[in-house]
Amino acid sequence: MNRLFTLLPPDSVSMVSDLVSSFDNLTISIVSPRKRKLGDYCKQLSGTHRITLNENLPPYAMLIVLVHELAHLKTRLIHGKNVTSHGKEWKAIYSNMLKEFIYKNIFPQNIAQDVMLHAQKPCACFPKTLDKLRQE
Numbered sequence: 628m629n630r631l632f633t634l635l636p637p638d639s640v641s642m643v644s645d646l647v648s649s650f651d652n653l654t655i656s657i658v659s660p661r662k663r664k665l666g667d668y669c670k671q672l673s674g675t676h677r678i679t680l681n682e683n684l685p686p687y688a689m690l691i692v693l694v695h696e697l698a699h700l701k702t703r704l705i706h707g708k709n710v711t712s713h714g715k716e717w718k719a720i721y722s723n724m725l726k727e728f729i730y731k732n733i734f735p736q737n738i739a740q741d742v743m744l745h746a747q748k749p750c751a752c753f754p755k756t757l758d759k760l761r762q763e
């Protein structure tokens with residue numbers, strides 16, 4: 628987990644730490660970059676939850692992708708398996724989780740508005756308006 632904290636925006640670390648520790652049996656792994664995805668969530672046969680994140684994500688992108696995956700975990704805990712992965716249940720949860728970070732002014736002013744627009748109308752993909760965050 629410590630590796631993750633070094634890859635996030637410094638201001639977000641204590642919030643992320645609280646959020647992550649609110650989930651039981653969760654492992655977060657930083658992995659070699661994959662072309663087709665930035666991160667993912669799965670519940671393993673053992674019952675543990677696993678999130679992977681591409682190691683080359685810049686800090687604010689890392690945070691957004693992490694929140695995206697944590698929203699999958701929370702959706703799974705609340706709604707079980709019988710909802711679509713990016714359906715309205717996930718959207719509502721993701722939106723609320725992301726807004727917490729916006730309200731705490733974790734995102735710099737020049738991107739906060741785009742992050743807010745994304746939080747208000749969540750999509751499965753990394754938002755086009757925030758693509759600049761992905762360029763290192």
Ligand SMILES: [Zn+2]
Pocket residue numbers: 695699712713751
């Ligand atoms: Zn997803």
